[in-house]
Structure formats: structure tokens, C-alpha cells
Amino acid sequence: xxxxxxxxxxxxxxxxxxxxxxxxxxxxxxxxxxxxxxxxxxxxxxxxxxxxxxxxxxxxxxxxxxxxxxxxxxxxxxxxxxxxxxxxxxxxxxxxxxxxxxxxxxxxxxxxxxxxxxxxxxxxxxxxxxxxxxxxxxxxxxxxxxxxxxxxxxxxxxxxxxxxxxxxxxxxxxxxxxxxxxxxxxxxxxxxxxxxxxxxxxxxxxxxxxxxxxxxxxxxxxxxxxxxxxxxxxxxxxxxxxxxxxxxxxxxxxxxxxxxxxxxxxxxxxxxxxxxxxxxxxxxxxxxxxxxxxxxxxxxxxxxxxxxxxxxxxxxxxxxxxxxxxxxxxxxxxxxxxxxxxxxxxxxxxxxxxxxxxxxxxxxxxxxxxxxxxxxxxxxxxxxxxxxxxxxxxxx
Amino acid sequence: xxxxxxxxxxxxxxxxxxxxxxxxxxxxxxxxxxxxxxxxxxxxxxxxxxxxxxxxxxxxxxxxxxxxxxxxxxxxxxxxxxxxxxxxxxxxxxxxxxxxxxxxxxxxxxxxxxxxxxxxxxxxxxxxxxxxxxxxxxxxxxxxxxxxxxxxxxxxxxxxxxxxxxxxxxxxxxxxxxxxxxxxxxxxxxxxxxxxxxxxxxxxxxxxxxxxxxxxxxxxxxxxxxxxxxxxxxxxxxxxxxxxxxxxxxxxxxxxx
Ligand SMILES: Cc1ncc(COP(=O)(O)O)c(C=O)c1O
Numbered sequence: 001x002x003x004x005x006x007x008x009x010x011x012x013x014x015x016x017x018x019x020x021x022x023x024x025x026x027x028x029x030x031x032x033x034x035x036x037x038x039x040x041x042x043x044x045x046x047x048x049x050x051x052x053x054x055x056x057x058x059x060x061x062x063x064x065x066x067x068x069x070x071x072x073x074x075x076x077x078x079x080x081x082x083x084x085x086x087x088x089x090x091x092x093x094x095x096x097x098x099x100x101x102x103x104x105x106x107x108x109x110x111x112x113x114x115x116x117x118x119x120x121x122x123x124x125x126x127x128x129x130x131x132x133x134x135x136x137x138x139x140x141x142x143x144x145x146x147x148x149x150x151x152x153x154x155x156x157x158x159x160x161x162x163x164x165x166x167x168x169x170x171x172x173x174x175x176x177x178x179x180x181x182x183x184x185x186x187x188x189x190x191x192x193x194x195x196x197x198x199x200x201x202x203x204x205x206x207x208x209x210x211x212x213x214x215x216x217x218x219x220x221x222x223x224x225x226x227x228x229x230x231x232x233x234x235x236x237x238x239x240x241x242x243x244x245x246x247x248x249x250x251x252x253x254x255x256x257x258x259x260x261x262x263x264x265x266x267x268x269x270x271x272x273x274x275x276x277x278x279x280x281x282x283x284x285x286x287x288x289x290x291x292x293x294x295x296x297x298x299x300x301x302x303x304x305x306x307x308x309x310x311x312x313x314x315x316x317x318x319x320x321x322x323x324x325x326x327x328x329x330x331x332x333x334x335x336x337x338x339x340x341x342x343x344x345x346x347x348x349x350x351x352x353x354x355x356x357x358x359x360x361x362x363x364x365x366x367x368x369x370x371x372x373x374x375x376x377x378x379x380x381x382x383x384x385x386x387x388x389x390x391x392x393x394x395x396x
Numbered sequence: 397x398x399x400x401x402x403x404x405x406x407x408x409x410x411x412x413x414x415x416x417x418x419x420x421x422x423x424x425x426x427x428x429x430x431x432x433x434x435x436x437x438x439x440x441x442x443x444x445x446x447x448x449x450x451x452x453x454x455x456x457x458x459x460x461x462x463x464x465x466x467x468x469x470x471x472x473x474x475x476x477x478x479x480x481x482x483x484x485x486x487x488x489x490x491x492x493x494x495x496x497x498x499x500x501x502x503x504x505x506x507x508x509x510x511x512x513x514x515x516x517x518x519x520x521x522x523x524x525x526x527x528x529x530x531x532x533x534x535x536x537x538x539x540x541x542x543x544x545x546x547x548x549x550x551x552x553x554x555x556x557x558x559x560x561x562x563x564x565x566x567x568x569x570x571x572x573x574x575x576x577x578x579x580x581x582x583x584x585x586x587x588x589x590x591x592x593x594x595x596x597x598x599x600x601x602x603x604x605x606x607x608x609x610x611x612x613x614x615x616x617x618x619x620x621x622x623x624x625x626x627x628x629x630x631x632x633x634x635x636x637x638x639x640x641x642x643x644x645x646x647x648x649x650x651x652x653x
Contacts, residue, residue, distance in 0.1 A: 017524065018495060020452045021524070021547055021551060021559075022573070025551070177452075184573075281499060294472065295447075295471070296470075296497070
């Protein structure tokens, strides 16, 4: 079974480029050039140097002793939270800014939910001296305030989007409209493995450094390259795509993605796309979508802004459909509990998104010999207000 | 013969096409809007199927779509409302909307229903040419429904010719490098673009849309194409004070006086 994108941009029945004609020249150019650019020696050299010297890669693969004792398995944490800017998102933006430069673009746009992708984009734009505009749902602007200020300090313009639920989906609408209005000078740095082909593949390739490192790091820790489990949270699915990438063709490695269930996948207040969605087309790609009978997109809900999206990358829709990966729904409460546990047991305060991956440890039984890698996609600084509110409530 | 083809066979210039969003301003205004537009001598109507995430649309049509959905509009209900529309009007009717509601309805079922009611064509901006040809072309052709493609100022000559070969009925010439929305005049790059396309001597009729709002912009556009489409400006007019009928009459007469 081939889990990679095919020539036409599809993963099985999912993917494609359902683009308005106005986006055709830009997407066509990207489709025809991204592989050549990414495989060129000059790109590889610059990308790898920046990942090493600027981002701080490789990110550690850390053996979590106290978690391992608690759950009775060998648990390793892939520390994407230690990257410059605090999440895996920078792996993608470093790559895309180099591609944008190669394409001669002088203006960058991005959408952001939690603000991590916005910060990572603003960062590389500052690094390269390129103008940056970030679209962010108005609700997210309020709940991820520190990241808004970081983007501004980095010189980016942040445009709050007032339509819909004022979250990630609406931010993406805003960015796409901007690209239609600015078709010549602008490159759109999509923040996850979503959007029209080639974005899902392009972003997955840039994030695949995560699993590439896990392989050799695990070899030096354990004498083997392949763990028994890889666990990652899934919003659009980029950190999970990166963590799964080099294990897709190793059927013995069990892959678990976690979707945000919000108040519960059986309630309307959820963002668990695979648990509740059907195939459809949104944001120029065919994937699983939360929608009503009429094909209108349902507004999602999650405590975590980065997972609050009614769709999922087409690669994951295909891994789900083929059964290659398993996807679990994790509620707000389970994620919060996991965040506090990780803080107390390992001294690591995770992003709310990443906390959804750790909740799996409570729900799954492992064998003592099992090697489990959990991807810590980001750190919790941006979520301190949410955590503080929870602690206040706990004290009342 | 398809009514769109008939229209352009008989009328080569100043074709006026009007877009509105079904379910806006009120849930049941659809039929009255269509009837009044036809009475006012409009040549073709584009009936918008509202969608929750209209990425190619500006603020006005975003708002009308949201209002329509809040009012309870759906594709199923729209087909109900249009059931007897051919007893009322004979001008070409085109459905315009995003792909997902059509996919959920079923593309085959959608085309059949269009044929049954007497809808002549569809415009689905996020259904690109290659996917249409591979997956859906037969469904449309079997029912005689035209799928109309859009082309923009960034569309190359080569691609323009390809779309000209593949589009049904006419080619929708997007006037601006932008999402939908009324503008007051044309910029220099648009002028050059209109001339470039005129010189291509394409085979299909061309209708210019996006940013047309006044008598002036309508007439200007008609110098470079067979006609023009007005959307946002008309939707905006429907949101003003007055009876629906008066608002429509006043607006159309301001364009056609
Ligand atoms: C820390 C962190 N993890 C995960 C995500 C979800 O994105 P993805 O599923 O693309 O990794 C985000 C998105 O904002 C994030 O900030």
C-alpha cells in the first residue's frame, strides 16, 4: 500500500486541488516546481543549516522515566517544544520561506489558529526581510493574546477575521481571499497538511524531519529504529504527518493520532473530524469534513485553538480510511488533565494541542517492553491563561 | 436547445445577467426576485446557492450567504422553490455556488434535478477544469446542463483558449484580480486585459463579471464582451429600504435606462 500522494495530488480518494481559477497560476507553479526546488542541493544545504543553527535541531528524543514508570512502558518524548518559537511549525515555515524566495515572491501571508504558525511565519519573514500578513480568527486573537503580540513584535501585520466562529477555518478563508486579491507578489505559507495539492505533500515533507530524527535517535537509545507506537495530536495534521512519515511503510509501528473532541465527540461542541465527519471539499481539498446534510461546514469547538478545525489533512483521511493509523477523540478535560500530569511528572508544560496526545497514555494499556514515542508538538507558554484559569477553579 | 445558447444566438451585445443569493433577503424571496428581474428585461439570472465558506466572495456576498443560511436556505429547499419556475419565466437560469453542497446532494442527482426544473447551467468556482473533465463531465452532458468556467486577468492566453473550448454556453470573464465585490471603475491593468482577451477571438460568448456595479461600468464592460454580470451591487440594493419589487425595478432601470 502506498500512503504517499500520487501524481494527481491524491491520497486514495482524498486530496486534489479544488481551486478557483484565480488561484490556478500560483498553484500550477508550485505544483510544477516544489519538488525540484526542495531536492536541489542549495535548498537542502540552506534548509538543514537553518534547522540546525537557527531552529536548534535535532530536537531531543527524551526518555521520560517517571511517565514510563507510571504507564509501564518505555516512553520517549520527541521535543518539538524546544524548537525556536516553541513548536514544530517552524520546520515548515523555514522550508516554505526558502521556496517563496526561489519563486521570487516578496510578500507572505499565513493563517493561524493557536498563533504558533503565525509566529513561526512572522519569524522567518523577519529573518529574510520579507513582508508578512497573518490572518487569525477574532476569537483566537483573544484567547492566544501572547502570540498576537509576538507576531507584532516580529513585524507582522495581524488581521483579525470576524466571520463564522472566528477561528482557524475563518482565518484560512481570510488568507485564501487575500491570495486571490494578490496573485502576483504573494506566497501563501499554509500552516498544516491541508489546502490544495501540493501543500499537504509539501508540508509533510518539510515536517518529516521529525520522524527522520526519531529513527536514528531511537537507534542510539534502544538499538532499533522503530518504536511500537507513535502518538501525535492532529489539527490539520502536520506534526502527526511529520512524526508518522518515515514509519508509514513499517506496518509494525502503530500510529495513533488524536483529534480534539471538545466537550465530547457525541456532542455538537467538538472538533473530532474523523469521528463525526463525511467526505467533502473545503479549502481546496477533498477530505473528511464536519458538515450538515446540506454540505454546510459545521462550526467546530475545542479548548485548543490549534485543533479547532472542521477538516483534516487528506493524508490522515486516507490513513484513517485504510486503517493504517488509528485516531482517538480526546476531550478538553482529558487534555487538561494530561497537561497537568506531564507538568508534575516530567517538568514539561505542553501546549494544549500536544496535551491531547498525552491523554492517550491514560486510555491505552501497553506492554512493559513497548517503546512509545509521543510527539510534544509545542510548549505551553501560549496557553498559560487557560491553565491559570483551571488552577483558579481548582482552588475555589 | 439550451436557453443560454439560444440567448447568445439571438443577442450578441449588452447581455445583462444578474446574480442574487437564494434565501436572501428573506427565505422565500427567490421566485419573486426571478420573476421581477425577468419582467425588467434582464437577460439571464444566476441564482446563488449559499455556502458557509465562500472563499471567492467579498463581504457583500459573504453576508448575503450567511443571512440565507440563517434563514434556513439549503440546496434541497432551493430546488423546491424553483419547481414551477418555468411556468413563470423563460430566460436562462444558472445556479452558482461552491462544490461541497452539490457533492453532498450528489452530482448526478443535481444535474438531473436541474434538467427536470429547467435550469440551464451551473457555475462552481471551486470545481477546476481537470477534475470536472475526469469525474463529472458526463453527468452534466447527459442532462444538457452547461458547466460554465471562469477565467481571470492572470489566466494565460493558452489557458484562456483551453477554457474557451471546455466551458459550456459562455465564458465567465472575471474582471479583476480579486474576490467578488462592487467597484467604481476599471484600472489600467483591467483595460489591457479586456483588450488582450478581445484580441484572442475566442469561440464562446464572453460575459464580464466581478466589480460591475453601475450603468457606466456595465456599458464599459459590454464594449469588450457580449455582456456583463452584476452581483454584489444588486445584492446590496436588495438590502436597502423599500418593497422588493421597487428595489429591483429601481436598480435594473438605473443600469438599463
Ligand atoms: C503546538 C501545536 N501543536 C499542534 C498543532 C496542530 O497543527 P497540526 O495538526 O498541523 O500539527 C498546532 C497548531 O496550531 C500547534 O500550535
